[in-house]
Amino acid sequence: MVLEESIQNVPPEETTNKKSEPDSLKPFTIEILKLIKDAQQxxxxxxxxxxxxxxYCSRRISRLEKF
Incomplete structure (x- = not known):
């Protein structure tokens, strides 16, 4: 396979120097149930x-579809 050949041709020091993602990433959360209940009220x-x-829902969907 081409992928296997390209990996074999790369020196080992280049494969280990990949950028690692920071460990301090925080998850993105949305309280969707609260948003829905507030809109309903x-x-x-x-x-x-x-x-x-x-x-209200029909108008909201129409506005979102315009984007």
């Missing part, structure tokens, strides 16, 4: 107004 579901919330 603000846009109609607090009072059981599903039509109003459906309209």
């Amino acid at each position: 603000q846009h109609g579901l607090r009072h059981g107004d599903y039509q109003r919330y459906r309209g």
Whole structure:
């Protein structure tokens, strides 16, 4: 295989000097359930107004699709 040939042709010191990623990377988190519940409360579901919330979701999806 070509990949195996290219690895065999590289001196050992070049293969061990790869850049290592920093160990201090923090995970990126989003509290998605909280965001959804807040949006539902603000846009109609607090009072059981599903039509109003459906309209909000439709407008939001339309805005996102424009990008």
